[in-house]
Structures are given as C-alpha cells and as structure tokens.
Amino acid sequence: MSSFVRSLAIVADPPSLADNSGDLDRLRRVVRETLADGLPVDFPLTHVGALCRRFRKAGFQGTALVNDLGDRWVVADFMGEAPDLLAGVALDLGTTHLEATLIDMGNGRVLARADRVNDQIEYGVDILSRIHFATAARRLEKNLDPDFVDPGLVTLQRVVRDCINALLADLAAAAGLEPENVRALAVSGNTTMVHFFLGLDPYHLCREPYIPMINQPGIVTAKELGLSLHPAAPIWIMPSIGSYFGGDLISGILASGLSEGDETRMLIDVGTNAEVVVGNREWLIACAGAAGPALEGGVARMGMRAGPGAIDRVNIHPVSLEFTYTTIANAPAVGICGSGLIDLVAALYLSRVIDIQGRLRDPALEKNGERAAFMAARIVENEGQRAFVIVPATEAAGDEPILLEQLDLDALMRSKAAMYAILTTLLGQVGLEFDDLHEICVAGAFGGHIDPLRAVTLGMLPDLDLSVYRAIGNSSLHGAELALCDQASRQACSRIVAQITYVELNVNQEFMIRFSGSRFIPHTDPSLFPSVPFYNDNS
C-alpha cells in the first residue's frame, strides 16, 4: 500500500563551499534518490519558504512528507522527527449529508468519524434546484462573458467549503489534532457536488446531453480550495463518468471490489438516485435512475434519514397481527427511515392491509374479524386519503402521530418498481439472468439497514437466496478511504472509468415496459417471486 502522502527518511549532506546547491535543490536531489523511480519532484511554490526553513532547522536530515501525484511527487513538508501519524480525511460529499473519516494513512485505520448536514440545502433541497440557484445570473443573461462567475455558484462553493472545514475541525478535535496536521483529502461525490466543490459552472449538467465541465478533475491542493487542512495537502477527487454517474459510484465500485473479481457481481447504491453496476474484472455496465427518493427518507412526509428516533425495523405478527417496531438508539419515534419503510410496507402486504398495487384496503370491506379490527384501529382518513398509523401521537416524540400516507405508499411503489426495472433492464443489456450473479452488494445508508428479505417481498430486489446479498455500507466513503491509502486504488479509478459502459435509462423503451410490469407486489408476473405469497385481493 502506497498512501497519498508518504513520509521519507532523509539524510542530506549539509551545504558547504564545495556543494552550494540551493536548499531545495538539495532536498529534491535526496528525495529523488530515495524514491528512485525517475519521476519529477516538485515543490508547492506558495509554501516553499517555510519548507526550506524547516529543512534547514532540522539540520538537513529528518522526514520529508511527499505527495504522490501519480506522475510526479510534490514535497509538502519537512520535520526533524518522523511524525507519529500521517492523517488523511476521506469524505463522502453527499447532496444532503457529508460523512467523513479521519484515517491513519500508514495503516488505513479509522481514527474518527463525523457527519454533517450539507448546508447547501438552504439554497435548494435537491440537486436540480441548487443548479438553478448556481446559474441564476447566467440564465437571465444569455451571452455572458466566459470569465463571468455566477454569484450563486460562488455562494454554493463557499457553503460547501465551510461545511467541509467544520467537518475537518470536528474530526481533528476528536483525534486530538490540529486541522493543519491533516495531510490529504480524498473526496467522493456526485458530479454536481464536485462541480460546486470546485466552483465549476453546473449549467449543462441538467440539460441534454448532460455534459459536465469535467469528469476527471485530478488532484488539487487544500490552499487552492481554501480548505483548512495543511495548505500543501493534495486533494484527490474521484473521477465521474457523466452528470448522473458520479465519483461516488466509482468509489462504490472500488470499495465493492466489483472491478477486480473473476465472478460477475452487481452493485446497487441507493441514494437520491438508484445507481446500479454489473460486471467483473473484464467488463462493467452501469445505469442510474430515479428510484431512490422514497427510500432515502426525507421525501415521505414522516420519512427521515437513519438517525436517533428513526423507525428502522417494523414487524406485524402473521397470526396475532401484533405490531412492533424498533427505533435507532431506542429513542422515542420521530419518523421512519428507508429500512423501516420497506419492512413496514412488506409487513402490510403480508398481513393483507395493502393490496398488490400498494393501496391501503378499506377496513369496512375486510371480512376477517381480527384483521378488520386491526385495520380499523390503524387506518385513518386524512384529508380525503387513507393513512396508516405507524405510531400514535401518545407514543411519538412529537405531538402528532407518525403516519404512512397513501401518497407515501404510491411513491414507494414507484421507487420499488423503478429499482426492479433498472436491475432487469441492465442485466438484459448483457444477456444475463439474476442467477448468473455471484453476489449483489447493496450500498448506501439504505444498504446498511435494509433487510433483503423484505425488499424481496416487495419485489424491489430479485427473489434469490438471501446469502447472495451483502450490505457494504457507505461505499462512497469507503472507496475514498481506499484512494487515500493506496496508489493502486487511485489508479484503479481510471481503469474503472475507462471500462464502464453506461446505459442511459431515460431514453430506454425496455425500461419503461419493465417499470410498468413492476408496479405490483411483488410483480405482475408472480412466478418471478416464488418465495413471496401472492394475494390478489379485490377490495
């Protein structure tokens, strides 16, 4: 493993009349000799005076910290004694949340974790509204000077920078460091977030043919972006493939090991979009689609991200119809997160409270007495629509009951249908069946909590042996951690980008047909889900 920043033991001859090389020329010479790979060795000019004085103060021997830029090295710092720790930060730059870990780059160990809401939410809850905010001046004025920078873009860049700096401060404090002692940063984010982060115009990201300014930004420095880690710290930005296929997913592919295996596997990452990749070391095919909102939390009225008070598990006893749930941190219930929602809707289907189209049935028409009583107790009318009471007001953290409204159910049905349609369409592109998959990695906050059995019940995931499913957590973050610690992983990103075939679903007729077929529980064709009972109640 060769981390993004390496520490090199350096012993240089002190200057003399016989050898009057400049201090930094001397340092460069010894660094080149030590690395012995023939690559150029540069200095960050804006920081070079202090570097030089540290080298001199240490008596021309000690430890040089060198940034590995792949095709060259940059000497970032010098110190008399080898540092106890080379700390770097891996960052998942999400649209709604930022999540980061402080890593010992020497051994890959996680020293601290932190997360924050993305404060850009103030300027637009979703990516599209933020793109509009960042291009407001440009949209008003058609023929702008190419040098014009939209004030909205400047604002969004500043806000995300401040957010990251706050996160860096949290992480450093947790590990007892100064932020300036963080020596590198690896960032994984969707293409739009990366544009905001770099202050790049996102105008064309959301307009056909959806072209980013850049997919492979490469490496910049902390100083260039005004981040509070060490000014010469290199910042690795995960490459992306297109507007809707970002570095976060490249990071996920890296973390899942999909592109390294002999066996064909699938990666499903559900965030705001569902992003799916299938492949092995020979080939990779990918697509993305809007399957996520209902699952991620935050869209359903009582939906929320997995956090204290979120209902994450729900069960309805098949015989007694006893309704039980758990919340994260055992806190009073605040709302319901994606895994809870899937559990709930699967349970509602199995207990026949909803029908195969995902509609809450009419308690008055229910013939089974016990179920009728259950439904009468739990189903309420709310603004002319039925709603299911998950938690009554008396038990909930707030003053109101936690409800699953029919609108939320409809959204979930669309999401689950989209998800299954995406998976089948993508496999169809390469002539494979689900049985050909060695493993299905489920990533994201969603992936960490979801019970595959329940997702299969809904017809969201295919009806396979459950051992096929592997939850890999926040793979966007985990890929960034790998990139931070290993040059081979950074190189692998370029290979992944070069290897992937991207399927555009928005223009795919087959996807639309499959989507329609998936809008039942578990599916219009129940033979695809032999393990799931099929209740075609007419109610």
Place this chain on the structure above:
Amino acid sequence: MSSFVRSLAIVADPPSLADNSGDLDRLRRVVRETLADGLPVDFPLTHVGALCRRFRKAGFQGTALVNDLGDRWVVADFMGEAPDLLAGVALDLGTTHLEATLIDMGNGRVLARADRVNDQIEYGVDILSRIHFATAARRLEKNLDPDFVDPGLVTLQRVVRDCINALLADLAAAAGLEPENVRALAVSGNTTMVHFFLGLDPYHLCREPYIPMINQPGIVTAKELGLSLHPAAPIWIMPSIGSYFGGDLISGILASGLSEGDETRMLIDVGTNAEVVVGNREWLIACAGAAGPALEGGVARMGMRAGPGAIDRVNIHPVSLEFTYTTIANAPAVGICGSGLIDLVAALYLSRVIDIQGRLRDPALEKNGERAAFMAARIVENEGQRAFVIVPATEAAGDEPILLEQLDLDALMRSKAAMYAILTTLLGQVGLEFDDLHEICVAGAFGGHIDPLRAVTLGMLPDLDLSVYRAIGNSSLHGAELALCDQASRQACSRIVAQITYVELNVNQEFMIRFSGSRFIPHTDPSLFPSVPFYNDNS
C-alpha cells in the same frame, strides 16, 4: 523552435448522449491526440471554468493555447479563431534596472522594448542592503517559527511585482495589447533578485557557505505571483548556480552560444559583478568577482548608466591634446557611463595626464608646455584631492562641472585590475592562454558600448587582435528571449547548470597575487601588452 506557449488547432466532436465526456476531458483528449507525445495534459484549476466556457462557446473547435512545461502540458486558454499573435515577455530582472522585450513567440521577433528603474532601490541601493532589509525581523529574533515571513521580504516582493506589472503595461501599450494577452514570461535575474521575486528568504545568500533557498525554481504561473499577464501564463525562471552566480549569467551563456560551440570561447558580463565563463560544448568553467561597480555607472560620483546625456565616448588628440566627447542622444552632458569612463582613463594615460598607477599627475611638475597648459586647465583641487574636469559647468546639463575625481580613478583601477586578474586566474584553472580563445564575448550595457581597444590600453582586457572581441549586448535579456521561444533553449539551461564548474575567487590565493600585479596601466609586466605604450613617468 517550440515556444513556451503553443497554439493548437482543435476540432473536437460536440457532446452527445453517446459521448458524454466532460467538456475538459474532451478537450484534453483532443489536445493529447494532437500533441501525440504521451505527456500528461493538465488544466490550471483556478481558471478552468472560463476555459471550459470558451471551448463550448467556440463550438468545440478552434485554437487551444497550451503551455509547454517540459514534462507536461497545461491548457491555458481556448478561442474560436487562431490568435494573430502569441505574445510573451522576456525580462532581465536587474538589481538596478529592469529591461524587457515583448516578443512574438511564433517567430521570435521583438515587438516592443521597455525598461525601468528597480524601485527596490528605495529599500537599499545594493543587493546586500536589500538582503538586510528583507531579513530585519528575522535577524532580531533568533528562533523564528519556520512559517514566519519577514515583512521586509513581503515589501520587496510587492515592489518588484509592481515594477514588473508597470513594465508589462508599458510593453502591452506599445504593442497595442492588453497585458492579459501576454501569454508567457521568461525571467533572467541574479539569485537574490529571483529570491525577492518569489518571496523567498534571502538570509543565507550572503552568509558562508552562501546557500540559496533554491537554484532551480522551475515554472510558476502569473496568478501565483500576482502578475498582470494572463493568469495561466507560465513563468520560466532561469536556473542559477549559487548565490553569486545567477540565472542572468546562465542566460548569457545561452545567448552567447558558448556551451554549444566546438571552439573554446570566453564570456565576460560586467554588471554589479564581473562574471566570466570559459568553455565549449564539452566543458564550462566560471567565476564571479566584484570588478564591476566602477564600470557600471552609479558608483563614480558623476557615473551613470548609459542613457541620454551620458558621456559615452571620449578622445584626447595625441598631438594637439584637443579634448572631445560625445553624449548619448546628443543631449547636454549629465554624467559619464562605463564606456566613456574607460575611453577617458585610457586617453588620460596615453596623453600622460595620469601615471601608470592611475594617479592624476601634478600639473606644476609637467615639463611639456602644451601638456602643462592642458593639465592646468583641466585639473582642479577638490576637497584636497585632484580631479579632472571632463565637462566644465558652463557646458554641463546641471550647474556643476562633471568631474573625474581621484577616488573614481582609484575605483576604476581596482575594477580593471580585478577584471584582468579574474580572466587570467580562470584561464589558469584550465591551463589555457588567451591565445587559445576563439572569441571573447563582452556582454552587458558595458559590453554594448565599450571600445575593446581602450579596455586593452588600460590592461583591463588582454592585448589580443581586436577581431576576437564581440559585443553581445544585454545577454541576460537575450537568453530569456531564447527561453521564451524555444524549448531546446530551456532544456539547454539545465545542461549548462549541470556542466559548469564554479571557481570561488574569494578564497583563491592566486587571484589575489594576480590582482596586485594588475594594478598598473597596462600591467606590472608590460610585455603582456605589447601594443600599449608604457610610460613609467615619475611625477
């Protein structure tokens, strides 16, 4: 010739759903294909938004301007139509003066010239006093934080930056351009000036063993240094060899072609120091010494740099003793420049007004009547010292006569002795005689005006056939012009640096002996100067 910035005709396919490469990834791909040398192609991240929009505005075809960094390319700009002109600036960053040319990098043609006084003079007339100014805080406080930047250094960097920006404005105005249309800068300066330019601590430059922070700073951008040319413009800084052997001389070696020839030649550059190089394509040996001040102008009380009103030619008729002179631009005489001074002192010796030790003789002791009358008319007593009236007050531009004082004469004698001692000591190091030299290139403002015959008379330059001497003007500036227009020249600089053997005269016994022997006109050993009459008057 491959200039520092090249313009490349680019035709890229426009983006489509089938090819959704990022705009800059697309540009990079076509630039790489066009250059076809396998080197990395980067972007200056801080300027990349405008670049991207220009590429898009031009419909993905037009002209890319790419900076040649030797081991990689940087795409600096894009425009729909090929530019009429790729303008660069070559700068001689002198201690007292800045001189620059605006160059068409396509063909090397000089489009404009400008020069300015180095405003740093306000903070110290010579290099040493400026180093003191730039390190004042550091010298007071012994154990400074390596990150501390001396406010004096900040001031000197700002002043030289402002000076260069003013020069760029002058040049651009003369050529009818905006400074932002200047695409590259090549800078040649002594090591201390380069340190000031880059904001690097000069503390050790003047302390044994005289170690620069850096000798090979490489390439930076205009934006990094706050210069007013195009922000992505690359700035080539001539490498130096040590504190007292700067990039200005490397530039001179480049301009003279010394390091390319089969024949052995000598380069003499007289600025504040005399810097001398001998060699050919196989080897180079160099030294520097304090021989210049009396010759450069500005040290003798009436001395000045070659400019309007400077006396540049002086003659005393051998028979009639008629005294004649010319001034630059035929303006009323203001002072005397180096070439005028050498002419004058040689003429004073040949007309026996001064003796072989360079002392003004006593008019009262002169037996030749005509000469006695001439001397009586021209030699005055001034503060207990004799002085020679070059121009009486009635003829001079100011209200005072222009005098050559005995102190000035003494300084010139030391300078001319040092010069000859430097030349002979250096040749002695490689076991050569003057006759072995194919050519002697004389550089600097001094070299452009000096009459070698007069310098030989003084014993400053060796008594050789005058065809051996070639005046090459401001070779520091000319070398920068070459570096601007030709990658091979930039590479040659590294070879020159690697090839040179530097002889330290300050610790050289032989030099001191030769210096003493040279403190007569033409020399203690007149047989070395057979063409020069030897008048050993005792007066």
